[in-house]
Amino acid sequence: MTAKRPFIGTSWKMNKTRAEAAAFCATVAASRLADCEAAQLFVIPPFTALVEVAGALAGTKVLVGAQNAHWADAGAWTGEISPLQVKDAGATLVEIGHSERRTFFNETDQAVALKTAAVVRHGLAALVCIGDTREEYEAGETDAALRRQTEAALSKVEWQEDTRVIFAYEPVWSIGEGGTPADPAFADEKQAAVKAVIEAAIGRPLPVLYGGSVNPENCVALATRPHIDGLFIGRSAWDAAGYLGIVRQVIDAMA
Template identity: 50%
Template sequence: MTTPFWVGTSWKMNKTLDEAAHYAQALRGVDLFRDERLQGFVIPPFTALHHVCQTLADEPLMVGAQNMHWAERGAFTGEISPPMVKDCGADIVELGHSERREYFNETDAAINLKVKAALAHGLRPLICVGETAEEKRLGVAADTVIRQCRIALSDVADEDLDKVLIAYEPVWAIGEHGTPATADYAGWIHRHIHEALPTTPQGTSIPVLYGGSVNLDNCAALATLPEVSGLFIGRSAWQPEGLLAIAERVVTARFGN
């Protein structure tokens, strides 16, 4: 069976319920995501998570949450628990995004707690890692992302490794003014990550997606890299037409049709 190439997007703090409903409806019945070589996913804000999950429940796309707490319940005002995410119908939970690390002081240790909680509740953690521009300048980019990966996966059972996704997102490449990594640089970092990660009990590699200013112009070059297992797209896929256009280009580049 072919390992699917992942193509998805997080909407961050964007979209009202009506906007989310329009986007999700536009993905219904799309043959592109019925191709078993491709695994599509969308990660809406929590306010729209339940609705998007319901709208896409009978579709081959996965739906995820943008964050969660590691505790099942308790006095954590404003937080969302793993059972709450699961109750919405989500498949994935995005953890450790650089914006969470920078603006909300999330540590590697906290992300590890969340990863283990996600797995315990049947959620697939999408673990975001990436170096800052300063870390890149100092030549410790690979060391940084490997450290983040290893701490995030600390004490994760071998049998759970096939449920994990890694998203390599260099901090300097993210956002409206981000500069996308070149295909050569992305391939180099992805090779280092793969070499450092354990393999699953089935002998397969943990998928490592690239994210950071992915767009229609660079998606094909990134998709042809054997080390890249998928693309995690930002603003270029904040409209359904953008996600579909990139996914179509990825299929042609990666699989030849």
């Protein structure tokens, strides 16, 4: 059995100026971890820094992503960015359906499905975020919520040999300041359930990452669970040293 090669990455959300992004990338690019084979690193900056970050990390094995993309290639969509523009900026990955997009910008399962299909159609990897709200969690509806979101995200994808879709389970009650980290056993159980939904829907496995208050104290306990294929980190990885520290911890634990 081959060793697991976890994805370990971070989205900066609406943070970092271009100068701050450049400083982060300089630290990461100078690290031996930027070219490691033991994990797949990725960074998702805001659109304003996307070109610079893609350029700064171009000589490394770190993937660079965008935080969103529209489903149309072009058109009268003021304020939106198309998958073609994301690709032109140097990104190879697009984050789709984060709970903040769903909650505050009214993104529906249908919108997530359209975006996922559009992104992979242009050869980009889709990183689809799914998660249960606190209300769904407390009502025992986590599995139903994850099934609905997962099946919807896959519903319009036209599968090719090189189509890349990655899921990230991020409990909404676990994200951000004041978020409650999920128990690693609970997270692993839910990841296993999502994987079963994926297999039933498309007949092939896809990576499922965990995100939600990942930090230096819980990263190893989460990443070493059998059904967790990597970590999607928030504020604990916004400092380059903090990010690399988590990567090193996980790699060492898996060695």
